Amino acid sequence: MERAIETRGLNYAFGSGPARTQVLFDVDLTIHRGEVIVLKGASGSGKTTLLTILACLRDMQDGQAMVLGEDLVGASAGLQVHIRRRLGFIFQAHNLHDALTALQNVRLGLELHGGKAKAQWRDAGEHLLGLLGLEDRVHYKPRNLSGGQKQRVAVARALIANPDIVFADEPTAALDAESGRIVIEMLKDLAEARGTTSLIVTHDERVVRMASRVLTMDQGRLVADETAEKTDEMEAG
Numbered sequence: 001m002e003r004a005i006e007t008r009g010l011n012y013a014f015g016s017g018p019a020r021t022q023v024l025f026d027v028d029l030t031i032h033r034g035e036v037i038v039l040k041g042a043s044g045s046g047k048t049t050l051l052t053i054l055a056c057l058r059d060m061q062d063g064q065a066m067v068l069g070e071d072l073v074g075a076s077a078g079l080q081v082h083i084r085r086r087l088g089f090i091f092q093a094h095n096l097h098d099a100l101t102a103l104q105n106v107r108l109g110l111e112l113h114g115g116k117a118k119a120q121w122r123d124a125g126e127h128l129l130g131l132l133g134l135e136d137r138v139h140y141k142p143r144n145l146s147g148g149q150k151q152r153v154a155v156a157r158a159l160i161a162n163p164d165i166v167f168a169d170e171p172t173a174a175l176d177a178e179s180g181r182i183v184i185e186m187l188k189d190l191a192e193a194r195g196t197t198s199l200i201v202t203h204d205e206r207v208v209r210m211a212s213r214v215l216t217m218d219q220g221r222l223v224a225d226e227t228a229e230k231t232d233e234m235e236a237g
């Protein structure tokens, strides 16, 4: 199976000199295409730090990491941008643009990519917003949307450009149970249909139960790696 993410001996520290605090220790991780993975662990255990390194939002310091076949060690700013174009981001602070409607905000997710033809993005954007239960909010501006609705717009924006890996940090925190389930189901459908990989940092037990694999961090180390039993299908081959 093709690898989406691979790390070996990854270490990371904040600060320098006497203020230096190491927050990631010797992280070894292999994630294949099409896996929907939850990363959990106590507050401060290093989940967000690991996520932002793998998402090329933070420079590597020590160890090895490959993302989508590209080496992050010594990666130039240009290479980091190239990798980031193949990623989707769903963060808690959804950062929607106030002056734009829901649909226009979703379009922003494409501007870095320039992938889809103009006529298509609109349909794709409306389709995604519809799947997320926002068909009657397509032309609303963020100030007229609830927190959970804004979060769903951010999900659509992250997915519009067909990313190879989706990085999500507490994507369901602002959502009710049903909306949260829909978002995770979408990520699972994309995994199935396109081999999209998702790495989801969450404390939400409902999300943990839906993941195909659950990684647990404790004080900067990966301490557990559990694969959910496949009950409804057999592994091909």
Ligand SMILES: Nc1ncnc2c1ncn2[C@@H]1O[C@H](COP(=O)(O)OP(=O)(O)OP(=O)(O)O)[C@@H](O)[C@H]1O
Residues within 6 Å of the ligand: 014, 015, 023, 041, 042, 043, 044, 045, 046, 047, 048, 049, 050
């Ligand atoms: N910019 C920073 N400067 C210094 N220390 C930081 C910085 N960002 C995070 N840390 C520290 O690194 C450690 C790991 O933080 P991180 O945000 O990765 O944890 P987390 O597992 O995502 O926590 P949470 O579940 O609360 O979001 C914590 O001790 C935190 O205080």
